Amino acid sequence: xxxxxxxxxxxxxxxxxxxxxxxxxxxxxxxxxxxxxxxxxxxxxxxxxxxxxxxxxxxxxxxxxxxxxxxxxxxxxxxxxxxxxxxxxxxxxxxxxxxxxxxxxxxxxxxxxxxxxxxxxxxxxxxxxxxxxxxxxxxxxxxxxxxxxxxxxxxxxxxxx
Amino acid sequence: xxxxxxxxxxxxxxxxxxxxxxxxxxxxxxxxxxxxxxxxxxxxxxxxxxxxxxxxxxxxxxxxxxxxxxxxxxxxxxxxxxxxxxxxxxxxxxxxxxxxxxxxxxxxxxxxxxxxxxxxxxxxxxxxxxxxxxxxxxxxxxxxxxxxxxxxxxxxxxxxxxxxxxxxxxxxxxxxxxxxxxxxxxxxxxxxxxxxxxxxxxxxxxxxxxxxxxxxxxxxxxxxxxxxxxxxxxxxxxxxxxxxxxxxxxxxxxxxxxxxxxxxxxxxxxxxxxxxxxxxxxxxxxxxxxxxx
Numbered sequence: 001x002x003x004x005x006x007x008x009x010x011x012x013x014x015x016x017x018x019x020x021x022x023x024x025x026x027x028x029x030x031x032x033x034x035x036x037x038x039x040x041x042x043x044x045x046x047x048x049x050x051x052x053x054x055x056x057x058x059x060x061x062x063x064x065x066x067x068x069x070x071x072x073x074x075x076x077x078x079x080x081x082x083x084x085x086x087x088x089x090x091x092x093x094x095x096x097x098x099x100x101x102x103x104x105x106x107x108x109x110x111x112x113x114x115x116x117x118x119x120x121x122x123x124x125x126x127x128x129x130x131x132x133x134x135x136x137x138x139x140x141x142x143x144x145x146x147x148x149x150x151x152x153x154x155x156x157x158x159x160x161x
Numbered sequence: 162x163x164x165x166x167x168x169x170x171x172x173x174x175x176x177x178x179x180x181x182x183x184x185x186x187x188x189x190x191x192x193x194x195x196x197x198x199x200x201x202x203x204x205x206x207x208x209x210x211x212x213x214x215x216x217x218x219x220x221x222x223x224x225x226x227x228x229x230x231x232x233x234x235x236x237x238x239x240x241x242x243x244x245x246x247x248x249x250x251x252x253x254x255x256x257x258x259x260x261x262x263x264x265x266x267x268x269x270x271x272x273x274x275x276x277x278x279x280x281x282x283x284x285x286x287x288x289x290x291x292x293x294x295x296x297x298x299x300x301x302x303x304x305x306x307x308x309x310x311x312x313x314x315x316x317x318x319x320x321x322x323x324x325x326x327x328x329x330x331x332x333x334x335x336x337x338x339x340x341x342x343x344x345x346x347x348x349x350x351x352x353x354x355x356x357x358x359x360x361x362x363x364x365x366x367x368x369x370x371x372x373x374x375x376x377x378x379x380x381x382x383x384x385x386x387x388x389x390x391x392x393x394x395x396x397x398x399x400x401x402x403x404x405x406x407x408x409x410x411x412x413x414x415x416x417x418x419x420x421x422x423x424x425x426x427x428x429x430x431x432x433x434x435x436x437x438x439x440x441x442x443x444x445x446x447x448x449x450x451x452x453x454x
Contacts, residue, residue: 022169045200134264
């Protein structure tokens, strides 16, 4: 019954065809099958945000999605955002402000922060906290993360397009 | 944890989904956005034999207005409700409520049909459809039927849906002249499940309620339409009358005790929400005075 199912999708722009068991979630598919281990698995029930990826341009929890549900979709992981340079400034701001310690939450934080900055170019600190409220960090106390996102927003806003 | 093994079928149409549900009965679960189903499966609270994925069915998407009724397709996501101009105009209660549902990444996947069919007594949308006097449209082997939202929720994770039926849409009467709405909840943290919440729809004319529907949630095994609202309709609302309604509300509630709150605390918070709601809807800040007590 629970036979492998075929799935075709784009991951960071690359076409992928695979046969996967229905129970395989997207996070494990990315990590185990594609070796894209930047997507982290924390709580596995949608609470911690460590597994956040982009699906057709919108952030989602990859632990709350089956790999087979990504049929026909375009998935972007932290590797994709990092390699393209899209979030280079955000990553630099995190580094400069010590907005990470163990780094486990960082890929999800960057994904979510970039999502906010795309929707709201100059968010205030409350809006930043609100948007990141579904991403847990057990090291930093969040202050430095909010600082880094705020600083990146201000720099991007001041930069001529 | 990971979900136990199951079979998977991607429905190609509503008819195909119904055939799959008819073939597998209660051994099947419908997969929509999966934002409640997947956690439950990952935690091994449920292990269906087969998932019927309706996520690709375009016929279940979209928001339309026809003959004074707002029709919301079952696959409409929380983020769609948040951004829809039709929802903002005709059922702003849904938009206000969705802002309290989880976090952006969850709202990008979760659907209204999924939330209603899941019937978590602490979730926001079931109470909204009760307050809005909505109809739940379901399709089964013998055709389509409409179930009043007030009759749809039967208990914790229990609804009037049979295993061979699919929730396809929600029909909401559009907000008319003088309609106002109120949504507030107590939660430990924004985005968490409510400790107590209230979704309300009212019609106000000349400073009085000509209609008032109070949908409380997280106060029992299903969203509850408070009978106490009746005391405030077509009456001149004074502090004394509101206090009477609050007492009646506390009496009709039978809240559960859990890690978040005692039954007494839930009763108290429900009456605070009642006072705030009435004060806000009638634009009478004086009526909220009793809250600080």
